[in-house]
Amino acid sequence: MDTIYAQASASGRAGVAVVRLSGPAALAIAARIAGPLPKTRVAGLRSITDGAGNKIDQGLVLTFEAPNSFTGEDVVEFHLHGSIAVVRAVLTVLGQQENTRLAEPGEFTRRALENNRLDLPQVEGLADLLEAETEAQRKQALRVLSGHLGDLVEGWRTRLIRAAALIEATIDFADEDVPVDVTPEVSTLLSSVHNELAAEIAGSRVAERVRTGFEVAIVGAPNVGKSTLLNALAGREAAITSEIAGTTRDVIEVRMDLGGLPVTLLDTAGLRESDDTIESIGIKRAVERAERADLRLFIAEPGVDLLITPKTEDIIVRPKADLLTDPENAISGKTGIGVDAVITRIREILLSRYSDVGVATHARHREAMQNAAERLQSVYAALDHGPDRYDIAAEELRFAVRSLEALVGRIDVENLLDEIFTSFCLGK
Template identity: 60%
Template sequence: MDTIFALASAPGKSGVAVIRVSGPLATKACIDLTGGLPDPRVASLRLIKNRKDQRLDEGLVLWFPQKQSFTGEDVVEFQTHGSSAVVSVILRELSGIEGLRGAEPGEFTRRALENERLDLAQVEGLADLIEAETEAQRRQALRVLSGDLGKRADTWRQDLIRTAALLEATIDFADEDVPVDVRPEVTDLLGKTRMALFKEAKGVESAERVRTGFEVAILGAPNTGKSTLLNTLAGREAAITSEIAGTTRDVIEVRMDLGGLPVTLLDTAGLRETEDKVENIGITRARDRANHADLRVFLRESEQVELPREIEIRDGDIVLLAKADLRGNSSGGVSGLTGEGVDDLVTRITNTLAERAGLTGIATRERHRVAIEKTIAALDEAARQLELGEDRTDIAAEELRSGVRALDALVGRVDVENILDEIFSSFCIGK
């Protein structure tokens, strides 16, 4: 296997740069550049020199022996001064060592997967942690990276293997008296495992929203203050505002952090009947985004104004009177112009989305949901076969084996080659 190297810290000027080397020749690279190996997992201050014994830099060197490193291979890290010139000359020196090559995006993490230092779910958690922008995303990614999903999958897997073994025992002793009736234990294990799987699958949608972001659409007729409200929430002029009806023609998006949750606010075209073809396109887009949004804020001129019939009101949606600054001391209103009611609106949005985020489990991706639901389907079919009679026991046992294979796909033991390239393409070089 090749030995790979890369800059693991951000490119450009910095106080410290980290250059990582992983593979069978990592220790040779360390000896060539520094004259020896430091003690395992202990930082050592060393002069870094080229093959002509010319000084390149001085920095800390760490050696992580095989099986004690992130990748499961010998890893050496050079912590150097973070100038572009220093980094370039050291990378050039490493490239001159036979058997070393520059790493591809995500290759260090891929080796950690191949060497069973991480399972696939943990790799996805690491990718999410790198991309995390909010506190909720960080916490969720860390739960996945810690291996909690893999631990749960192992528990479910062991229960299914135990259940299949019990059933197969009745097949093996079909012509004899089996000393113990296994049906109660089989029924208990199937029920317990199915309930845990169902609960985990139910939380995937909310977990995905924490990972990718919630969408909150601001809706209403033209000139109800939607764009002004968006600008106030964003703290900048994100949308054009004017007294001319139909100014907003497209969906305008603003990314925000609300209570640690990633939220995208959507300013939409005013909903009305119009002959303007371009405005009609904007209204169609507004309706489409509203139907797919996680939460909608409806602004209306008065309580007598009907809400748009083509958009069904859902639990949690917020309906407010627009332009509260023109209404005196009215309650239940909001004004983007003066800020009246904005804090209350932000609190309501945050609390509603936080409640939904609280429903999340450890599974965070559509791939996880599919694997879990395949397992549930296998359990349901196994239970159905058992209800049909003892002569279907062998079919039920095979269905349970199918459930085990679905769980193996969840953590990357099988059937994942087609998604590995997609996952690792999101990683930077050096990770």
């Protein structure tokens, strides 16, 4: 196996740059260019030299011996002065060593997966952590990276294997008197796993929204101040504002951090009946996007029909509070009246949903759990028919276990791995 290397810190000039080396020859190569190595996991100040013994830089060298490293292999990190020239020179020297090559995107993490240092959800959690923009995203990614989902799956898998073993024991001794009725224990095992799967599936949709961002659609008739409000919330001219009705023709998106939660605000076309073909397309898109949003903020006078029926938690406020003698439950993006109150209400609603967040954060996780849950339903149906269907029940249990194993990356995920690791940088 090749020894791989890459810059693990951001490219460009910086105070410190980190170059990582991993593989069977990592320690030997490091000793060749940095002299005697410090004890494992202890930083040592060393001079880094090129092949002719010329000094490139002086920096810290850290070693991590296999299997107690991130990748599970021997790993060396060089903490250098963050000069572009220094990093380039060190990478050049590493590339000149025998059986070394520049790492591919995500290859360090891929080796960690292959060496059982991480499971697949942890790899996805690491990718999410690197992409995290808000506090909620950071906390959620850390939960996944810490192995919570893998622990859950292992618990479910263990109980399902136990249930399958009990059922198969009954099949094996079908012609004899089995000393113990296994049905109560099997039922308990299946129901506990099924209930936990159902709860995690429900929470996964919120978790996925935390990862990708909640969508809040601003809905209203033309000229009620939707675009002005969006610009006020964004702190910039994200949308064109005009007194001419129908100015907004397409959905405009602004992403923001709302009290630690990732939120994408959607400015939609003014909702009304229109004979203008282009405006009608914009209105249709606005309705479709608003219906799919997690929350809708209606800016409208009481009794106005906006082609969309508000849902239970949707917020309804009156427009142009600056022109009203009584601005209660009204808003004005122009003057800021009512804006803070609306932001607080949006945040409270989304936080109430966040309290039900699960550990599973990707659609892939949810699909695997749904497949397992459906298999368990088939197990229940087979068991209800008595011992004649126990062989079918056992087979369905095996399929359920395989779905969970796919979730954590034990089987059938090679194509998925290629897709995941392309999102990583070279040094990760």
